[in-house]
Every structure is written in structure tokens, then in C-alpha cells.
Amino acid sequence: MSTVAPCRLLLASGSPRRRELVRWLGLPVRVQPPQVDERLRAGEAPAAYVRRLAQTKARALAAQAAADEIILAADTAVVHGTRILGKPRDAREAAAMLRTLAGRSHEVLTGFALLWPARQRAEARVVTSPVHMRALTPAEIRAYVASRDPLDKAGAYAVQNTAFRPVERVEGCFANVVGLPVCAVAQVLMAWGCPPVRGLVPRCAQAFGYNCAIGIP
Numbered sequence: 001m002s003t004v005a006p007c008r009l010l011l012a013s014g015s016p017r018r019r020e021l022v023r024w025l026g027l028p029v030r031v032q033p034p035q036v037d038e039r040l041r042a043g044e045a046p047a048a049y050v051r052r053l054a055q056t057k058a059r060a061l062a063a064q065a066a067a068d069e070i071i072l073a074a075d076t077a078v079v080h081g082t083r084i085l086g087k088p089r090d091a092r093e094a095a096a097m098l099r100t101l102a103g104r105s106h107e108v109l110t111g112f113a114l115l116w117p118a119r120q121r122a123e124a125r126v127v128t129s130p131v132h133m134r135a136l137t138p139a140e141i142r143a144y145v146a147s148r149d150p151l152d153k154a155g156a157y158a159v160q161n162t163a164f165r166p167v168e169r170v171e172g173c174f175a176n177v178v179g180l181p182v183c184a185v186a187q188v189l190m191a192w193g194c195p196p197v198r199g200l201v202p203r204c205a206q207a208f209g210y211n212c213a214i215g216i217p
Helices: 016-025 046-060 091-101 138-146 174-178 182-191 200-208
Strands: 008-011 029-031 069-080 083-085 105-116 121-133 167-170
Touching: 008 016, 016 029, 016 174, 016 182, 046 069, 046 105, 046 121, 069 091, 083 091, 091 138, 105 174, 105 182, 121 174, 121 182, 167 174, 174 182, 174 200, 182 200
Parallel strands: 008 029, 008 069
Antiparallel strands: 069 083, 069 105, 105 121, 121 167
């Protein structure tokens, strides 16, 4: 008979979107963003980059985790062709990114790392979601950039923005595009003996209007 472990999460992220998504897991959460070097290494592939950053962020907090705390860290990249689109430095770069993505397809990769120092457990995965952007007019791009919403987001857009509606279609995990593949994280936590997580598909449908066929019911 399996036992349920007492689990708490130490979220290594300052992202308000990840803070909201991690609440879906139903565990107590403490938030502490780490300070790490997020620069891309020469020749580093996108999947390797997001995995490395997630692992680096998790390890940065290893000494600060309580015995029942599991560190959760993540990093998201928007990838167009071979180019990684991070957070725009300013409004001009945000507009350029949106022009690049408009009417085309790209991938969103989120690497996440779970680290339980007290139990010497660690897991890191990368989840990929193909995204198909709708055509955007110059006026729409100008108005969206003026709202300042894209300035703190990889690829310069928020998939969940219902006013701008930048995306025509997402394949796979929608929450992954927002910043955290919650179902994949839940699967690891439950395998480690944490309390079972239920209702993620309805939560995703309610929050994003997306009926996920791959998540946890």
C-alpha cells in the first residue's frame, strides 16, 4: 500500500503566471526567485537551454529547502526556426518579435526541474507545444505593444490574453505555453508520493477555454 508524503513546494520563480498555475497542484507553496545567469551558451540547443536553466534555478535553492519542501523551477522559451525569442528588451523589439511570429507557427518549450534535497530526488523534463499564430495587423501589434503586456513575456505575447487573442491554435499542453506544464509536474509529484492531483483538465478548460486531451482528469 502506497503512502502519501507530506509535500510542500518551493517555487523558484517570480512569474505571476507560474504562481497561479502551481496553485492548481493543491500543495502549500513558498515563493523564492533565485538569482542565476540566464544567458544562452554558444551552440546550445533550445531544449538543452531550458532544461539547464530549470535545473540551475532549482539547485540554487537546494540549501534553503525544508525537509518536506520540493523545489520547482522552470524556464520557457519561444522558438521560431532555430532562433530563441526571449523577453523583449523594449517596445521596438517586442513589435519585431510579433511581426516575426504573426501568421506563422513556432514552438514553446518549457523545461522544468523538481528537486527534493531531503530525499535526494531530482527530475528534469522538457515539454514542447506547437503554436500557430494568427495573422496580426500593424495596428493590432502597435496597440498590444502600447499595453506593455508583451514586455515581460518570452516571444512578446501572452497566449491567455483574451483581448489580443494572438494564437489561432495550440497543440498539446496549453498551460505549457503560459509557463508551466502542470500535468507533467503533477505526474512527477504523484510518483514521488505526494497527494494525488485531480481536476486539471477542467481547470484548464475553465481558465483558458482549452479542452486538453493529454492531461490529468
